[in-house]
Amino acid sequence: MSGMTLTINGQSKTIPDGSSLKDAVALLCKDPRLVIAELNGAIIEQTAWGASALNVHDRLELITFVGGG
Amino acid sequence: MNDTFKLGGREFKSRFLLGTGKFKNKAELKDSITASGAEIVTVALRRIDLDQHEENILTYIPKNVTLLTNTSGARTADEAVRIARLAQASGQGNWIKIEVINDSKYLLPDNEETVKATRILAAEGFTVLPYVTPDLYVARKLVDAGAAAVMPLGSFIGSNLGLRTREFIKVLIDEIDIPVIVDAGIGAPSHACEAMELGADAVLVNTAVAIAEKPAVLSKAFAQAVEAGRAGYLSGLPAQKNKGDASSPLTGFLFE
Numbered sequence: 394m395s396g397m398t399l400t401i402n403g404q405s406k407t408i409p410d411g412s413s414l415k416d417a418v419a420l421l422c423k424d425p426r427l428v429i430a431e432l433n434g435a436i437i438e439q440t441a442w443g444a445s446a447l448n449v450h451d452r453l454e455l456i457t458f459v460g461g462g
Numbered sequence: 463m464n465d466t467f468k469l470g471g472r473e474f475k476s477r478f479l480l481g482t483g484k485f486k487n488k489a490e491l492k493d494s495i496t497a498s499g500a501e502i503v504t505v506a507l508r509r510i511d512l513d514q515h516e517e518n519i520l521t522y523i524p525k526n527v528t529l530l531t532n533t534s535g536a537r538t539a540d541e542a543v544r545i546a547r548l549a550q551a552s553g554q555g556n557w558i559k560i561e562v563i564n565d566s567k568y569l570l571p572d573n574e575e576t577v578k579a580t581r582i583l584a585a586e587g588f589t590v591l592p593y594v595t596p597d598l599y600v601a602r603k604l605v606d607a608g609a610a611a612v613m614p615l616g617s618f619i620g621s622n623l624g625l626r627t628r629e630f631i632k633v634l635i636d637e638i639d640i641p642v643i644v645d646a647g648i649g650a651p652s653h654a655c656e657a658m659e660l661g662a663d664a665v666l667v668n669t670a671v672a673i674a675e676k677p678a679v680l681s682k683a684f685a686q687a688v689e690a691g692r693a694g695y696l697s698g699l700p701a702q703k704n705k706g707d708a709s710s711p712l713t714g715f716l717f718e
Contacts, residue, residue, distance in 0.1 A: 421510075429551050455509065458529075461532050462506075
């Protein structure tokens with residue numbers, strides 16, 4: 394079985410081997426333009442997503458705006 | 463009357479800020495923003511729910527409205543700073559409302575951690591609006607730390623109790639030179655009007671509008687109340703007296 398397991402938003406998720414951050418966002422998120430990504434504690438600007446390879450055991454946070462006071 | 467609201471190096475017509483949390487649906491949120499003419503709204507940052515594909519809230523906020531991202535969820539200055547940097551990475555601006563709360567009962571802000579976060583973020587070029595319990599020493603430290611305004615609470619978040627901290631808000635209005643934006647606990651247009659009559663520069667309301675039966679009706683009422691209160695303040699409100707002072711002439715009576 395191909396695929397790598399990493400932690401995304403606190404949950405264990407398996408995504409295709411060799412996925413970049415850009416691939417993962419396209420796969421998992423409805424609107425990539427409004428997504429903020431933090432990989433292993435570092436914020437990754439959208440322009441660098443394509444060049445950011447994901448690895449097993451990575452901790453990825455995919456964040457966006459919600460209503461708040 | 464030229465009474466522009468200057469904040470963070472920009473100018474606004476409206477002194478009514480609207481929070482976007484707790485609305486029953488996003489259409490009511492959009493209508494409330496439009497009906498009130500609010501030019502600044504608060505939003506929060508959270509993990510995307512990967513199992514649901516909801517429409518993003520930004521879709522419902524008009525493009526010309528300024529986003530003020532809060533650091534809700536932060537329990538320390540460091541957590542607030544992390545949230546602010548994430549918000550900035552979105553490309554949606556760097557206006558941040560610092561909200562550092564480590565108390566789930568009263569939701570009172572940690573003034574000390576808020577000052578710390580303000581200092582760090584202001585130095586990084588953020589426009590920082592810190593939410594605090596009104597305290598003169600804290601407010602002075604916030605000015606020194608580079609805050610663009612101070613946001614003293616009127617009463618507990620979501621309580622609709624109004625200006626329970628009225629006298630302490632007045633201290634900040636009188637002694638602090640940066641804008642004072644009353645936030646939290648404003649539950650009725652009269653509360654907003656009262657804050658503006660005291661001399662506040664603006665008010666922020668969220669819960670009262672979001673959970674009202676008719677949010678857009680109430681948000682418009684709030685905006686009107688803010689205008690009325692501001693005009694009252696600028697008009698030079700007469701002092702209160704503890705005895706009577708006749709309104710009609712005391713001479714020329716018809717009866718001896």
